[in-house]
Amino acid sequence: MVEPVPLHAGDPDEPETPLSTLMVRVAKGDEGAFATLYDRTSAAVHGLTRRVVRDPARAEEITQEVYLQVWRMAGRYDPELGSAKGWLLTLAHRRAVDVVRHDQASTNREARYDWAGGPDVDVVDDEVMTRLEHEQVRRCLQTLTDLQRESVTMAYYGGHTYAQVSSLLEVNAATVKTRMRDGLIRLRDCLGVHQ
Amino acid sequence: MSAEMHTMVGAYALDALDHREQVAFEAHLASCPSCADELVGFRATAERLGDAVATAPPRRLRAAVLQQAARTSQERRVISMQRSDRWRRRMPMLVAAASVLAVVGLLGVYLVERDRLSDQQNQQEREAAVLAATDATTSSQRLGGGPRVKVIASRSMDSAVVVMHDVPPLQEGTNYQMWAVGDGGAKSLGVMAGDDLTEPTTRLVKGIRGADWVGITVEPEGGSKRPTSEPLIKVQLA
Numbered sequence: 001m002v003e004p005v006p007l008h009a010g011d012p013d014e015p016e017t018p019l020s021t022l023m024v025r026v027a028k029g030d031e032g033a034f035a036t037l038y039d040r041t042s043a044a045v046h047g048l049t050r051r052v053v054r055d056p057a058r059a060e061e062i063t064q065e066v067y068l069q070v071w072r073m074a075g076r077y078d079p080e081l082g083s084a085k086g087w088l089l090t091l092a093h094r095r096a097v098d099v100v101r102h103d104q105a106s107t108n109r110e111a112r113y114d115w116a117g118g119p120d121v122d123v124v125d126d127e128v129m130t131r132l133e134h135e136q137v138r139r140c141l142q143t144l145t146d147l148q149r150e151s152v153t154m155a156y157y158g159g160h161t162y163a164q165v166s167s168l169l170e171v172n173a174a175t176v177k178t179r180m181r182d183g184l185i186r187l188r189d190c191l192g193v194h195q
Numbered sequence: 196m197s198a199e200m201h202t203m204v205g206a207y208a209l210d211a212l213d214h215r216e217q218v219a220f221e222a223h224l225a226s227c228p229s230c231a232d233e234l235v236g237f238r239a240t241a242e243r244l245g246d247a248v249a250t251a252p253p254r255r256l257r258a259a260v261l262q263q264a265a266r267t268s269q270e271r272r273v274i275s276m277q278r279s280d281r282w283r284r285r286m287p288m289l290v291a292a293a294s295v296l297a298v299v300g301l302l303g304v305y306l307v308e309r310d311r312l313s314d315q316q317n318q319q320e321r322e323a324a325v326l327a328a329t330d331a332t333t334s335s336q337r338l339g340g341g342p343r344v345k346v347i348a349s350r351s352m353d354s355a356v357v358v359m360h361d362v363p364p365l366q367e368g369t370n371y372q373m374w375a376v377g378d379g380g381a382k383s384l385g386v387m388a389g390d391d392l393t394e395p396t397t398r399l400v401k402g403i404r405g406a407d408w409v410g411i412t413v414e415p416e417g418g419s420k421r422p423t424s425e426p427l428i429k430v431q432l433a
Binding site for chain 2: 027029031034035038039042043044045046047048050051059060061062063064065067068069071072073074075076082083085086089090092093094095097098099101102133134136137138152155156157159160161162163165174177178180181182183184185187188191193
């Protein structure tokens with residue numbers, strides 16, 4: 001079940017079309033560009049969604065929904081506003097979080113969550129770039145304090161609000177909010193994310 | 196107040212605010228360049244967290260996504276560009292902030308307020324706006340191996356996009372009718388004839404604000420004032 005797609009790294013002789021350029025083409029109705037966009041971003045979109053909802057069928061459903069939304073609204077993407085993949089992941093994350101919170105409202109299953117350790121090894125794709133990315137993120141997560149790390153991962157991977165994190169960890173809500181920001185600052189600097 | 200708001204940027208970037216706080220923070224963002232700056236870096240950081248758990252979807256999903264896109268019309272790009280220019284002039288800080296979703300969300304509200312588009316264009320814009328609404332919630336229901344119905348609802352816009360899969364064909368002289376059901380009883384959301392059914396069938400409906408669930412019944416041709424049969428399927432709204 002390996003996708004026959006080029007890796008992120010690409011071939012130096014054949015530079016990949018930037019995702020932002022693909023988005024412009026998608027906005028003009030270019031189905032080929034849309035297919036390429038899917039090939040290059042669907043592992044991230046699907047993986048994140050699956051991580052949050054923990055249900056393979058729903059993760060597929062959300063992934064499909066997100067790409068349809070991207071197809072329809074590609075014209076709204078503006079490269080000046082950030083990376084195309086970031087845009088896709090934001091759409092996917094919000095949708096996944098909605099689904100999880102809806103489920104939480106109907107069945108209280110919070111006790112089952114335990115994401116504090118960050119990404120699992122077993123859910124990560126066997127592809128080299130992803131593994132490097134994964135290792136770097138894992139290493140950087142370890143540079144956070146326990147509370148920072150738990151706050152960030154329970155929100156991002158677990159789909160919890162800061163208020164939920166606060167009651168799960170029995171820590172003051174304002175503290176959790178602050179730790180989320182502090183944790184992201186530390187993570188951003190460790191990962192060398194350029195603003 | 197502002198300092199307290201500023202600490203919310205981390206939780207906002209992680210989608211860890213509840214809906215009310217999210218709306219409040221987006222309003223704050225327009226006048227907080229340092230929040231906006233920080234958000235750009237946080238979004239990029241979150242992107243890395245997402246990348247770190249990448250896992251390829253099953254092969255069949257690709258075909259499903261591409262086929263569905265091929266059947267789906269796109270939002271008119273020219274219109275959205277003009278709008279985005281307008282926003283750029285009015286709210287340069289917000290646009291510069293890379294707060295894409297805030298912009299999309301605000302555009303959604305803006306699109307609904309404007310009424311100078313033709314009905315059809317307006318319909319498309321509104322559908323996209325519901326999907327992008329910050330309070331949009333997704334609920335779905337499946338009947339055994341049979342029909343599946345998904346409702347993406349925005350209470351703030353009083354609208355929902357209903358997506359129906361594998362709906363059985365109708366008998367002669369009958370229609371499907373969608374209902375929003377709440378304390379006030381059942382309100383019709385529209386009628387679909389057999390010819391209207393596609394795979395999937397998508398409808399933008401209005402009037403869901405007070406509803407607890409959305410249901411679909413089989414009714415005599417032309418629809419009924421009140422449901423006359425048990426719903427084929429019920430979707431509980433978030």
